Amino acid sequence: MTNVAIIYYSSYGTTHTMAERVAAAAEKTGAQVRLRHVRETAPQEVVQSQEAWKNHQADIADRPVAEPDDLDWADVAVFGSPTRYGHVTSQLQGFIDTLGPLWGQGRLADKVYTAFTSSQTKHGGQESTLLAMHTTFAHFGGIIVPPGYTDQLKFTDGNPYGVGKVTGESTELDGDDLAALDHLVERAIRVGEKLAG
Template sequence: MTEPVKVAVVYYSSTGNTHTLAEAVAEGAEKAGAEVRLRRVAELAPPEAIAGNPAWQAHHDASRDIAVASPADLVWADAVVLGTPTRFGNVASQLKQFLDTLGGQWSQGQLADKVYSGFVSTSTPHGGRESTLLALYNTVHHFGGILVTPGYTDPIQFATGTPYGPSHHDAQGQNPLTEETKESARYTGKRVTQVAAQLKTGRAVTHD
């Protein structure tokens, strides 16, 4: 019997929106039968910058007990789902810095042939959600990963219109995450798990 799919949900979140999406992705993966590791990347911002934003400070304090991601988490996983807020239409430096530490694993082929996907949060409706995910996926191509986005493969995706990956705009903190967006994230976790399971089963048959 094939072992359960292993999914690593690795994210950076400043004020908590990306964290909430990460939890929903993890929930969807677990309900689909995956073994999940939820991991945050290390914070790089100086304490005074964090303290200058009460929401950032509150989330920073509340997330201290969440395990920090390591390269071993990606090597362990059959599927990796990466989450980031947008920073000028691009990946947040905290997540990018973590990805930039993976050269050793990349050069050994340890990040290839896994399923990858992503999710994102930003302050405004057109603040770079799609460009951020597309930029993030450049790294997946370099890894030799298998990109599995939600696309329009479920009714929830027609409601949210986010084929590149679950995304949220919080209107400078005025717009809470909707249940539709969280359901899109759960669906992404489910879809990633299902596709990774198919690949894992196929590989097991091939090697028998």
């Protein structure tokens, strides 16, 4: 059985919804799944000043928070982050910065890593955000498994680096979004199983 850790940050809920879909798709393959959000580090006065952010924080208050042990346990790690100026959020980066002890012991190496993101606009930095996560995975010594153009659906979403959702006016995931997320995690798990075999 493959252990899959889904580590993500979400402020308004889109990346959270994407992470839940990834978890459901991974569970369908028979994988053991840990769905974990990273801690909120933004000042509470900022969070509370934005209705969607405040509501999402309340919605996930009782959900498990990511810990370094979740990556130590995982065979496959799927990271998710909204795009912030073409990069991951400070919240996700803060979690990554806690992984030094595991990295120093080589315990992040030789695992499969892949990623997803979201942005409000079509050219909002999704590719650079995914590539930034790939850079982190390379430092871990991880096996980076992008979706590439390994399924016809990738010619629809056009993103070979991971999965990206353009929220625009709607944060709802459409059929293409769901299929792309399913393909992302199913492919990562298949590669992880081959490496374990």
